[in-house]
Amino acid sequence: MNILIKASNFVIPAIILTIVLWGMKEKKDVFGLFIDGAKNGMNTIVGLIPTLIGIFFAVGLLRASGVIDLMCKIIYPITSAVSFPSEILPLMIIRPISGSGALGMAVDIITTYGADSYIGRVAAVIMGSTETSLYVIALYTGCLKVKKENKLIYSALIADIAGIICTIAICHFL
Amino acid sequence: MLNTIWSFFIIISIAYGIFSGRVENINDAIFSTTENSVKIIVTLFCTMCLWSGIMNIASNISLMDKLCKVIEPIVNYLFPEYKKSKTIKKQISMNIIANLLGMGNAATPLGLEAIKNMQKESKDKSKLSTSMMLFILINTASIQLIPTTILAVRRSANSSSPSDIIIPVWISTICAVMCGIFCMKVLIKRGR
Incomplete structure (x- = not known):
């Protein structure tokens, strides 16, 4: 291997x-x-460059203010009811908006829980199978100067969620 | 939509930051993010230039034509509109190849070129056509064959076999792309 x-x-x-x-x-x-x-x-x-600065700024604020932690707390009751591993939540929320943020978080999860643990595997597969969707969309629509990209954003986010659900199911069998 | 999301991020961050007594963190973040973005943009700038250059050589040699031939049926199936326009089809093919090979940095400039040309061809320039949406959607799914970064992370975290996540990654990616395309088709139908 x-x-x-x-x-x-x-x-x-x-x-x-x-x-x-x-x-x-x-x-x-x-x-x-x-x-x-x-x-x-x-x-x-x-x-x-302006698009990028705008995105980095908003994501930086989001992380510094603790909103991401708050969001995890809010979603926690729902996810714990369907036995979703809550350790993954912060990663899941940050994944579509910040690539480096998500990578940092994934490294943290993998080293904390162990690379071969269930949580460690889920984090790795999520990183491998999803992209920084909102950032990619902003990049592409930014260069075209078009508005009305909501269908695209919904589809990309649903794709990410489907990928994550699929990941959790597969990692159960590993 | 991005307009709403962006403003929402900023409003909620500052409001929550003040509410939870983290005004200093927010002040720090306002200045440190601009500094950090300079770093990110400079690296991005250089890698993107490098890859645009390399990919420009690639698009001018016959090897690329051969590779594009291999994935031509898939591209024709996904983007029937561009069956006849050679440049767009080639740019789409090269973007997909670069993505598959895990060269995200190379795929982005190719993809941006492709989408600009697709906009030129589309009738209503203020909107994203179905093909354009599909193309961006494919780029938001990480369709690489070998997820190198995460393999490196797993190796450095002493995994007993770092690469055994590759097949789960493929399955999840395919599942995500299918759901995304399905959802997009439904949304477009409902929108009409």
């Missing part, structure tokens, strides 16, 4: 190597193409 992890370390370097070698083989102006692409990427990001 260690081989799989070792192999996954090779994935990205191998891809870059293949791309550059292939470009050389086809006698392309590899560096010129790189610069063109990087320029394009730069323009896209410059336009996104």
